Amino acid sequence: MIRDDVKAAQIAAMKAGDKGTVAATRLIQAAIKNRDIELRTAAAPADDDVVVTEVLQKMIKQRRESIDLYRKGNREELAAAEEAEVAVIERFLPQQMSEDEAKAAIDAIATEIGAASVKDMGRVMAEVKARHAGKMDMSKASALVKARLAG
Structure with missing residues (x-):
């Protein structure tokens, strides 16, 4: 499951001292947890990987919008930070169709x-x-x- 992959990547990043990946995986886990809370009121639970994938795609979309805004505002360092987060998040998405x-x-x-x-x-x-x-x-x-x- 993607959820387990995120947790394993976070542990590996913590051991390796990769602060960027640790921060991004914490954001991913927080977003997944928020989605879990939202779905508690739903009648039928959806497939877990589908829910997690939706969360990850939403996070990527938000970050790409932020990157565009940062570039328009000449804030390249902030755009680079967002791009680094996108790269970490994309590692957990299933292979997209061509x-x-x-x-x-x-x-x-x-x-x-x-x-x-x-x-x-x-x-x-x-x-x-x-x-x-x-x-x-x-x-x-x-x-x-x-x-x-x-x-």
Whole structure:
């Protein structure tokens, strides 16, 4: 499980004296813990790795936004710190699908459910998320679905 990988990486980083990785893994664990607390009220618990992957993807998205803002503000040292955190977080994400694999998966789903126009985008995206959450960036998937259904 990803949760265990994060804990093991934190212990290894502490032993190696890698302060950057220790700080990033602590942030990851705190975000996962917050998500666990949010899900206590949910009816059915989701697959643990899917939940952890969603948390990690959200953390990366936040940091990439921060990097853009820091670069616009000429704060390169802060952008570099955020990039270091992104690198640590990405180590724990499952391998992402390539663009060609994503297109093939989207084509298969669209064909399977009979999606013919952009009006069917919600149904296709719901199925893509159900089948490929964690393996595909949903913002990129949304653009690919839109292109598939429009063209």
